[in-house]
Amino acid sequence: xxxxxxxxxxxxxxxxxxxxxxxxxxxxxxxxxxxxxxxxxxxxxxxxxxxxxxxxxxxxxxxxxxxxxxxxxxxxxxxxxxxxxxxx
Amino acid sequence: xxxxxxxxxxxxxxxxxxxxxxxxxxxxxxxxxxxxxxxxxxxxxxxxxxxxxxxxxxxxxxxxxxxxxxxxxxxxxxxxxxxxxxxxxxxxxxxxxxxxxxxxxxxxxxxxxxxxxxxxxxxxxxxxxxxxxxxxxxxxxxxxxxxxxxxxxxxxxxxxxxxxxxxxxxxxxxxxxxxxxxxxxxxxxxxxxxxxxxxxxxxxxxxxxxxxxxxxxxxxxxxxxxxxxxxxxxxxxxxxxxxxxxxxxxxxxxxxxxxxxxxxxxxxxxxxxxxxxxxxxxxxxxxxxxxxxxxxxxxxxxxxxxxxxxxxxxxxxxxxxxxxxxxxxxxxxxxxxxxxxxxxxxxxxxxxxxxxxxxxxxxxxxxxxxxxxxxxxxxxxxxxxxxxxxxxxxxxxxxxxxxxxxxxxxxxxxxxxxxxxxxxxxxxxxxxxxxxxxxxxxxxxxxxxxxxxxxxxxxxxxxxxxxxxxxxxxxxxxxxxxxxxxxxxxxxxxxxxxxxxxxxxxxxxxxxxxxxxxxxxxxxxxxxxxxxxxxxxxxxxxxxxxxxxxxxxxxxxxxxxxxxxxxxxxxxxxxxxxx
Numbered sequence: 048x049x050x051x052x053x054x055x056x057x058x059x060x061x062x063x064x065x066x067x068x069x070x071x072x073x074x075x076x077x078x079x080x081x082x083x084x085x086x087x088x089x090x091x092x093x094x095x096x097x098x099x100x101x102x103x104x105x106x107x108x109x110x111x112x113x114x115x116x117x118x119x120x121x122x123x124x125x126x127x128x129x130x131x132x133x134x135x
Numbered sequence: 136x137x138x139x140x141x142x143x144x145x146x147x148x149x150x151x152x153x154x155x156x157x158x159x160x161x162x163x164x165x166x167x168x169x170x171x172x173x174x175x176x177x178x179x180x181x182x183x184x185x186x187x188x189x190x191x192x193x194x195x196x197x198x199x200x201x202x203x204x205x206x207x208x209x210x211x212x213x214x215x216x217x218x219x220x221x222x223x224x225x226x227x228x229x230x231x232x233x234x235x236x237x238x239x240x241x242x243x244x245x246x247x248x249x250x251x252x253x254x255x256x257x258x259x260x261x262x263x264x265x266x267x268x269x270x271x272x273x274x275x276x277x278x279x280x281x282x283x284x285x286x287x288x289x290x291x292x293x294x295x296x297x298x299x300x301x302x303x304x305x306x307x308x309x310x311x312x313x314x315x316x317x318x319x320x321x322x323x324x325x326x327x328x329x330x331x332x333x334x335x336x337x338x339x340x341x342x343x344x345x346x347x348x349x350x351x352x353x354x355x356x357x358x359x360x361x362x363x364x365x366x367x368x369x370x371x372x373x374x375x376x377x378x379x380x381x382x383x384x385x386x387x388x389x390x391x392x393x394x395x396x397x398x399x400x401x402x403x404x405x406x407x408x409x410x411x412x413x414x415x416x417x418x419x420x421x422x423x424x425x426x427x428x429x430x431x432x433x434x435x436x437x438x439x440x441x442x443x444x445x446x447x448x449x450x451x452x453x454x455x456x457x458x459x460x461x462x463x464x465x466x467x468x469x470x471x472x473x474x475x476x477x478x479x480x481x482x483x484x485x486x487x488x489x490x491x492x493x494x495x496x497x498x499x500x501x502x503x504x505x506x507x508x509x510x511x512x513x514x515x516x517x518x519x520x521x522x523x524x525x526x527x528x529x530x531x532x533x534x535x536x537x538x539x540x541x542x543x544x545x546x547x548x549x550x551x552x553x554x555x556x557x558x559x560x561x562x563x564x565x566x567x568x569x570x571x572x573x574x575x576x577x578x579x580x581x582x583x584x585x586x587x588x589x590x591x592x593x594x595x596x597x598x599x600x601x602x603x604x605x606x607x608x609x610x611x612x613x614x615x616x617x618x619x620x621x622x623x624x625x626x627x628x629x630x631x632x633x634x635x636x637x638x639x640x641x642x643x644x645x646x647x648x649x650x651x652x653x654x655x656x657x658x659x660x661x662x663x664x665x666x667x668x669x670x671x672x673x674x675x676x677x678x679x680x681x682x683x684x685x686x687x688x689x690x691x692x693x694x695x696x697x698x699x700x701x702x703x704x705x706x707x708x709x710x711x712x713x714x
Contacts, residue, residue, distance in 0.1 A: 059447050062263060070220055095217065096271060100255055100672040101166045102264040 051111045057064070057132035060104035070095045072128055078115025080125070084108070089106040092125075124134045140373045144346050148366030149325070149332035151671060152341030153384050153661055155320040155377065159297035160355040161304075171240040178235060185241040188281040195277060221274045227252065248276035265673050274641060298359050302330045302350045303570065319343075319361040323367055339424045339670070343368055374655070394674035396455045398429040402677055404659070408685035412673050415645055419460040425670045429677065432469040434593060434667020435532075435645035436461060438516065439477055445701050448512070454519020462527040469528040471593065471667075472520050473572065474513065475546075476502040476534040497607065500536035507544050517552045524564035536571040536578050542588055572597035572645075579631050582603040586638025593667065594631055595599075596646025602623050617646045620701045620708075627663045629696060636662060644666050655679040660692025683711065 055061060061069065064122030073080045073092040080092035084107060092111065103109060113121050157536030173181050200215035211543055221227070223572060234244035256268035265329055298319040320342035322331050335342035341363030351358065353370060360369040360380050369376060403409040413434030413506030414425035425433065441449045441457060462470050463568055476500040478493070493499035506513035520531055533545050546569065558562055573579055585592065600617060608617040618624075628644075635642040648654050650668030652675050659680060660668070666676050691711055698704045 063267070067217055067220050089225050094224045095220040095225055096224050096252055099264060099267050100252075100259065102259045102261045104261065120470075 048112060048114045049075045049122055050113075051122045053109050053111060053129050055103050055105055055109065058105055060107065061098055061101060063099070066095055066129060068133055069125070072124055073121060073122075076113075076115070076117045076121035078113045078118045078121050080121055080133065081112045081114075083110040083112065086130055098104060106115040140371050141376060142352070142370040144349055144352070144368050144370065145345040146321075146346035146362055146366050146368070147326055147332075147351070149322075149343035149344040150320070150335035150340060150363050152339075152363045153380065153387060154319045154341050154363075155362050155384060156296065156298040156359060156361070156662035157322070158353045158355055158357045159295075160350065160353060160358050161299060161301035161595065165707045168241045168362050169240075172238050173235070173240055174188045175238075176237065181235050181241055182232060184282070185245070186239070187236065188278050189222060190545045191281045192274070193219060195221065195281075196274075197570050202424070203652075216336055218274050221271055222278070225337070230615060231296075240293075242279060245275060245278050265619075269654065289312055295520050296363055300353045302360075307382065309707075319359075319363065320345060321346055321349050321359065321361060323351065326466065327453050330568050331684075334420060336421065338420070339427075396676060397674050397677050397681065398427075400677070402431075404680060404683055404685040404688075405605060406684050406686055408659075410659060410663065411643070412676055412680075413469075413643065413645075413667040414670050414673060416461070416670075419457055419464070421670065422461050422464045425673070426464070428670045428673040430468075430670065430673055432471070432665075433465060434643050434665055436472045438473060438475050442475065442477060449515070450519045451515040454516050455522045457524035458520055458529075459526055462523050462529055465527055467528065469530050471530040471532050471570070472517055472523075473532045473534050474503070474506060474520075486626055497601070503541055503545055504535060507541065507548075510548055511615055513545075513548060513566050514552055517549055518556065519554065521556060521567070522561060524567045525562050529564060530568040530570060532572055532591075534572045535575060535598075536573070536577045536585070536593070537586065538577060538581065538586055541583060542571060546588070570598065573631055574602070574646075576603050576627065579627050582631050582634035583638060584633050589640065591641045591643070592626060592631070592635055593643040593645045593665070596624075596644055596648040599627070599646070600648075603627060618701060619651075619689055620656060620704050622696075622699055622701070622704065625657070625704070626696060627693075628658070641665060648677065652676060653708065656683050656688040657692050657695060657708060659683070659685065660688035660695075662689075664670075687711075 056104060057065060059065070070093055078088075081089055082092050082098070082101065083089050084101050088101060090101060090134065101107075101109075111122055111125060138557070142701060180698065190403075196215055196219050200212050200219070202210040203215055226643060230245045230248045230251075231241075234247060234640060235241060239247070252271050253268045256271065259265045287624050296316050296318055297564040298321060299317055300321040302323045303325070306319070306324060317340055319340060320335050322332060322342070322344040323346050325331055325344040326610075332342060332344055341361055343361055343363055343366050346368065349368065358371055358377070362368065362376070368437065369380075372380070381469060401409065402412055411431060412429070413432040414428070414430035415419075415437070416425055416433055417437050420439045422433075424478035436458075437452075441454060458470075458472060478496045499527060500508065506516075517531075523529060527602055531549070533542065536542050536545075553563070570587060570589050570591035570593060571578070572595045573582065573592050574597075574600070578585060597608075598621060600619055600621070604616055604618075604621060606613050606616045608614050632642050641664040643649075644658060645667035649658065649666040650672035652672075655666070655676050668676055688711065691707060695704050695707050700705070
């Protein structure tokens with residue numbers, strides 16, 4: 048199991064398009080990926096409704112927990128997706 | 136059942152025109168849901184039934200995606216894309232499966248799960264995310280309709296020419312619209328700039344929006360009088376009222392039929408002095424209406440629409456795609472694109488700028504001032520415009536120029552953008568004309584100076600009058616002072632036209648004054664080259680131009696310039712001979 052803390056840095060936060068990109072990326076991997084926000088909301092990163100219900104705005108801090116054979120790869124790709132600001 | 140007559144519902148006038156017709160209610164079907172216990176041995180097939188409905192929904196969503204993509208472009212299509220992801224959401228699927236495994240029927244399971252998700256969205260404080268519940272509900276409704284084998288009522292089912300009544304129209308509804316069968320729109324929600332309003336104006340179909348409860352009071356088949364001029368509908372009108380409106384409608388129809396005959400005739404006075412009549416538009420959807428009314432150019436393409444109804448700044452590509460559509464459709468005719476004229480409030484809402492509230496927004500940071508202060512906004516728009524310029528004849532126009540420094544600063548940015556495009560081998564029209572709106576008195580006074588550095592000017596009379604007379608026309612206490620007939624306004628317009636002509640450039644007017652037939656003869660007499668008006672006014676202005684003598688209107692205009700008060704001006708204007 049691997050963890051990574053990522054801060055939402057794009058202007059619009061995780062609105063529809065970034066949320067969709069996040070789901071599509073996470074779904075490519077076998078590992079399960081969970082997102083924890085504010086220490087209590089815990090959702091599946093492969094669920095678009097879960098992600099939208101996080102209402103994550105710019106500056107939100109998210110903890111990603113991946114578990115599975117490709118846990119390192121999925122976290123690396125997710126991090127670079129956030130770094131690119133979802134090509135906004 | 137007793138029918139109450141003459142129920143008047145008041146809303147917002149969203150698209151002009153009066154129509155009488157039968158209602159077609161596009162209702163939100165309340166799908167009937169009952170809980171049924173599924174026996175153990177049938178639960179697996181119940182799951183399969185759900186899978187089949189989901190599959191069918193996916194096909195429908197894909198079709199909608201393609202249609203939206205074709206009609207409105209990729210920007211809108213991503214709505215349908217998000218719907219497909221919702222459909223495939225693993226958490227949702229897992230919860231539904233779980234309920235079915237425990238013996239719940241598929242319909243009720245979907246309903247329960249969607250309801251739970253919607254509730255959780257409702258508790259979100261952020262409005263943007265809160266509103267996503269609508270997407271979830273829409274997907275849920277589609278799956279349910281397929282499970283129940285019900286056809287969703289859609290505009291595709293519209294067979295007879297009717298007035299469409301709905302709580303709201305979604306972009307998916309609008310792509311299935313059959314223009315010819317729709318006489319008008321009656322919508323519960325929205326305002327003048329709502330999606331439906333803009334679309335209706337573009338299609339030239341009368342509409343009243345913001346009626347709040349209309350869709351629950353009207354039934355399919357009810358007779359409706361829709362008055363899109365005042366924003367009112369009359370439900371089940373009495374014979375007397377119906378007759379009155381029918382007469383108005385017939386007269387309107389006759390008048391339009393007469394005007395239609397002028398469409399392909401030249402725009403010239405009886406003594407062969409010619410002028411141009413262009414159209415004002417807000418978005419690409421209005422081009423066909425403008426051309427159908429005989430526009431031979433776009434004199435003002437307001438680009439503010441690009442910034443409405445969205446959560447992020449339009450990209451260079453967004454600008455390019457929208458403008459390219461207009462420019463292509465106008466083919467050999469010019470398209471005058473005005474760079475964005477918005478105040479800081481709009482951009483603050485888009486989360487882009489942090490600006491304080493302004494004491495006097497009309498005198499504040501708006502239009503070219505905002506673009507010069509935040510060049511990124513300006514640059515992406517300029518790139519989009521330049522790239523679209525290869526498809527036809529684009530004219531670029533800056534709003535709110537108050538002096539030569541702003542004009543030069545804007546042109547400097549334009550030059551650097553052009554240089555960047557050249558370096559990247561992106562083609563654009565090297566000879567694109569650049570002009571300025573003359574709407575601030577200071578610019579009018581130094582028209583001779585400005586004329587040396589632009590290819591054309593267009594007078595924005597709405598703001599010019601407001602700034603010249605120091606009157607806020609939306610303030611009812613002083614609105615009566617706002618008057619295009621004020622001698623100072625008329626003289627100022629004449630001075631602008633004369634100075635521009637001395638500088639060998641053409642002058643247009645794109646304010647409301649240009650579209651008011653009362654002023655057509657006077658402005659023509661002043662020597663105005665181009666009238667830019669809303670599509671519905673084009674033929675009315677043409678009629679006036681074709682029925683006067685230039686020699687006569689020139690003499691009359693000269694007399695008007697001698698007048699010191701509105702009353703004597705009005706007296707002279709009313710004497711103009713229409714042949």
